[in-house]
Amino acid sequence: MKKIMFSTLIIMGSLLGLLMGARATVIHGDTLKKGTLTVGLEGTYAPFSYREKGKLTGYEVDVAKVVAKKIKMKPKFVQTKWDSLLTGLDSKRYDVILNNVGVTKERKKRYIFAEPYLYSKTVLIQKQNGKLRTLKDIKGKKLAQSTSSNFGQMAKKNGAKIVAVPGMVEAMNLIESGRADAELNDAGAFELWHHKNPDVKVKAVKMDKEIPSVPAAPMLNKNNPKLQKQINQAIKELAKDGTLSHLSQKYFKTDLTKK
Template identity: 55%
Template sequence: MNKYTKIAAIAAVSLTVASVGAYTAIPSTSAKSTPAYQKNLHKKGTLTIGLEGTYSPYSYRDKSGKLTGFEVDLSKAVAKKLNLKHEFTQTKFDSLVAGLGANKYDVVYNNMGKNKEREKHYTFASPYLYTKTVMITKPDSDIKSAADLKGKRSAQSASSNFGQAAKKAGTKIVSVPGFAEAIDLINSGKADVTLNSQDSWGVYKKAHPETKLKAKTTKLLDNTSASPMVNKKDKALAKKITKAQKELKKDGTMSKLSEKYFGSDLTKKP
């Protein structure tokens, strides 16, 4: 090998080594990046769901203590569609919104309706349930229509849409943590009325056939809907949840769950 041939050979080897080094230094582009909807999850690989757990038939504990209900089963199915595990965090209704804002969970599934104030700070996925509003009273009550609510004592979760509607109608709000407590106050005479969903009343009446309370529909919140609620920054998650629910509606899962827990299909928009 002459001088020039030797120099050329050394240069070729150096170029090859440099090329290999340059190639191996570049990160692999084949590795999957974290999907946008998973980037802000409370726990990696898990959809953490905020709910009451005391609001039958939406979410409640059965006789064995197991958490069950329409929203429990639906949110489990949604998490599965998103390739995520599921985890539930229980809290009182009036703490649900604050807990979401504090990132204690990723989404609220708790018969949550849209209103202007919530939409300023949170994002909603598509509705999964539609129902009417009823005024629940004692049988001898003089409340016959929404016009009769003014000045009456209404047992409500103050931050709920029902509570806001009752306040707007001129009632004096008697704050309660949930539906069961509201019913107790009416039975005891400490409240005159409570506004809630027709489906919740139907389930209560079925479980308590001895009740003498009565319910009248009202247009104060006619045809209300329930939607999953997430933080503003989680628009990608809201879109994925909407897509998952559409798939569950198409394959009949949502209808079956509604029939199971409510005795009718409330997943169709009136």
């Protein structure tokens, strides 16, 4: 009797395994059929990606949408803090990062990039009476930066004392309160922030002579060259037909899609 029951359990277990396997195949098939492009971004870095009246918007949100449409996929956005973005890509929480990520030699060792969709220009933000003008001036100064960002690495390389912050809003609060001397950040991001906070007495010194514009591009895992190729083609087409320039004018009030 026990042998019969044991055999029955084995048969039932095998059938259950087959059913689960079939169900998993169907789910996987549905996912491929839907064609979802999962995009990692901060969602708190205006005008790149941010929430307005609860809705996710911004230049990179719109770029992701038009790229996804070009490659016949549906965009799905995953928000996370800057310092967690790379970890999320490594663990395949998303397919690609669109978050003003600069193309650097160090990152190219671990990841692959698609075509640039933006060229970032750097400014040194400080109080209106601040006297910092060059990278030499920030040596020994307290700079409020995201530690793993391009700007944070640049500040550290030039001898600044890094005060770690999750984003620009926190950095500006530290500068305004005097707990930090300055911040290196994107010119477009500062202009939008200052437009919304005109009473805060800060200024931005252009760093064009020392820091050339840095291309920002979609970043992917190295094992995803097929998707890279699709995104490359989409961005080239969107640049050619003027879509990227139009979106840049919409969010930055200037065209940052060219060097």
